[in-house]
Structure formats: C-alpha cells, structure tokens
Amino acid sequence: MSCPWIQLTNSSREIRPKVQLAIPTNTRFCTDFVAAIYSLGPIDTFIDITMVPELKTIGATPYTVGGGVSITDAINSFESRSSESGYEYLAQLASHLNYVANTSVRNVGSLTGNLMLKRAHPEFPSDVFVLLEAAGATVHVRDGTGGQTSLRPVELLSADMNRKVIEYITFPQHAATVRFT
Numbered sequence: 001m002s003c004p005w006i007q008l009t010n011s012s013r014e015i016r017p018k019v020q021l022a023i024p025t026n027t028r029f030c031t032d033f034v035a036a037i038y039s040l041g042p043i044d045t046f047i048d049i050t051m052v053p054e055l056k057t058i059g060a061t062p063y064t065v066g067g068g069v070s071i072t073d074a075i076n077s078f079e080s081r082s083s084e085s086g087y088e089y090l091a092q093l094a095s096h097l098n099y100v101a102n103t104s105v106r107n108v109g110s111l112t113g114n115l116m117l118k119r120a121h122p123e124f125p126s127d128v129f130v131l132l133e134a135a136g137a138t139v140h141v142r143d144g145t146g147g148q149t150s151l152r153p154v155e156l157l158s159a160d161m162n163r164k165v166i167e168y169i170t171f172p173q174h175a176a177t178v179r180f181t
C-alpha cells in the first residue's frame with residue numbers, strides 16, 4: 001500500500017484536532033475488510049481507528065455502541081442487554097447478526113464499517129443497514145471540528161461524510177411486543 005497509514009490511539013478529544021489538521025480529501029477510516037468485496041477507490045491516507053478506546057465503548061443510558069465495536073462484540077452486548085425491559089428486541093438483532101458473513105469477518109468488521117460500505121455501494125444487500133433502520137437506531141457522526149450530527153441509517157446513505165467519523169450508534173427502547181422475525 002503506497003498511501004500513508006495513520007494509527008490513532010488517543011482519546012477522541014485529542015484526535016479531533018489531529019483529524020482536522022491531517023485528514024486529506026481521499027481519506028478512509030479503516031477497520032479492515034471492505035477491500036475483500038469492493039475497491040476502496042483512490043485513497044491518499046489510511047487512518048486506523050481500531051485502537052481508539054472511545055470508539056470501542058458500549059454505554060448503558062442511552063444504550064450506545066461505539067463506532068469501532070466489532071459485530072461480534074455488538075452481538076454479545078445485544079444478547080446481554082436483551083434481558084432488560086425495552087431492549088427485548090435486541091435478541092432478534094443478535095440472532096440475525098449471527099448469520100452475517102462468518103466468525104472471522106464478524107470479529108473484525110463493525111456495524112459502522114458495514115453502514116459505510118452500504119453508503120458507498122447502495123446495491124450492497126446489507127443486513128446491518130436493514131436491522132438498524134428497522135430498529136430505529138440513530139447514527140452519531142463527528143467531524144474534525146467537534147461538530148456532531150445525528151442521523152437515521154437511511155439518512156446516512158446520502159449524508160456528506162467527508163472528513164467525518166461515526167462515533168457511536170444509539171438504540172431506542174421498544175415495547176416487549178416488538179418482534180423482528
């Protein structure tokens with residue numbers, strides 16, 4: 001790979017000015033697997049976000065899953081959280097996500113990487129996109145100046161994501177009678 005590779009390991013507060021200063025136009029935030037399916041296109045700089053602890057965070061109230069959380073860790077969290085009132089539906093999400101790709105891909109791929117793949121290639125039949133949109137999840141996007149935008153997954157598909165990162169996803173509570181089958 002000939003383009004520069006930047007690995008971020010600091011807190012998001014320290015990252016923002018770095019991203020603001022360093023991030024060129026053709027930049028991709030990389031966790032891993034997209035090149036296995038689609039070309040990434042022309043890229044000036046890779047920024048590796050797999051070591052950013054804030055993006056690995058799973059929060060309780062509201063229920064948030066960080067932009068760097070793997071699909072496997074999201075599944076485990078969904079299963080655990082589904083025992084709580086209002087989050088029963090997460091058991092169905094976890095069950096469906098267990099059919100996505102294979103164990104290796106789920107261990108490395110993220111919900112956010114999947115959504116961004118769907119955004120770049122609308123023809124991609126993303127299970128993650130369908131599940132998050134149906135669940136009423138909200139995608140929280142941060143730009144290089146610290147500005148934040150909250151989007152539904154379907155809104156993300158047409159949003160300007162240049163020099164922006166998905167920081168976390170929030171999941172609402174639903175009545176226990178809500179079922180995803």
Ligand SMILES: Cc1cc2nc3c(=O)[nH]c(=O)nc-3n(C[C@H](O)[C@H](O)[C@H](O)COP(=O)(O)OP(=O)(O)OC[C@H]3O[C@@H](n4cnc5c(N)ncnc54)[C@H](O)[C@@H]3O)c2cc1C
Nearest residue numbers: 028029031032033034067101109110113114116127165166
């Ligand atoms: C063999 C195989 C089978 C698969 N089967 C399925 C399937 O059945 N169903 C399904 O839904 N998916 C499937 N996928 C897709 C897979 O689940 C991953 O989501 C997808 O490959 C993206 O990988 P990744 O999450 O590592 O993202 P990456 O490759 O790291 O990134 C993808 C894009 O998202 C951007 N990005 C990543 N994180 C962020 C962030 N936090 N903020 C902003 N941009 C970001 C990157 O810059 C890049 O442009 C499959 C993939 C493979 C390789």
